[in-house]
Structures are given as structure tokens and as C-alpha cells.
Amino acid sequence: IRDQDRLWQIVDxxxxxxxxxxxxxxxxxxxxxxxxxxxxxxxIGARSEAQLKDNIAAASLTLSFDERARLDAVSRPPVLYPYWHQQLTAKGRFGPADLVLDRSDI
Structure with a gap:
């Protein structure tokens, strides 16, 4: 675990x-x-029947757009080098594939 605080934010x-x-x-x-x-x-892996049933129930749970957005925002990993550097120096030359990594809204 690189960032324990971030981990607990996700769990919260x-x-x-x-x-x-x-x-x-x-x-x-x-x-x-x-x-x-x-x-x-x-x-999935479970230690008990109750845990297995709980895990399987997730297949029928549909999260709302807002719930997904909250989870996406808190769990999004930081952009690593060289991608953050490219965003600073070459953003105007990005093609469609490069824009997938665009995290300038963070």
C-alpha cells in the first residue's frame, strides 16, 4: 500500500x-x-457461506451515476511520469489515444 490515507478514503x-x-x-x-x-x-473468495452470498448479491446491485462518480474520483490513481510531464509540455499535440490519460480536471 503506497498511500494508506487514500486507501481509507476509498473504504469510507x-x-x-x-x-x-x-x-x-x-x-x-x-x-x-x-x-x-x-x-x-x-x-471472488469467501471464508463463509454468508460472505459468499453477500459477494454474489453484488451482481444484482446497480450503482447510480453519482455513486460511480464518487468512487471513480476517490480511487483514481495519480498520473505517473511521463504522462504528467506530457500533459504540461505537449498537451496541444495529444491525439485521441493520449486523451484517455488526460487528468487535468483533477
């Missing part, structure tokens, strides 16, 4: 959304992952 948002929905933070995390564009499946 997961738990807040879960409390508001009456579900576990784990369900929220799994539902968020299932809704990510590049994710086609998840591997």
Missing part, C-alpha cells in the same frame, strides 16, 4: 454508499468493479 466511500443502500461495502466494491468498462468477470 464504499461504506457510506453501502450504508445508504443497506448493503455491505464489499457489495458496493464488487458492483463498481462489475460496471467498469474493461471488466468482464470477477473472481
Amino acid at each position: 466511500v464504499l461504506v457510506d454508499i453501502g450504508k445508504a443502500r443497506g448493503v455491505s461495502g464489499a457489495q458496493v466494491a464488487l458492483a463498481w468493479l462489475l460496471g467498469r468498462p474493461a471488466v468482464s468477470s470477477l473472481v
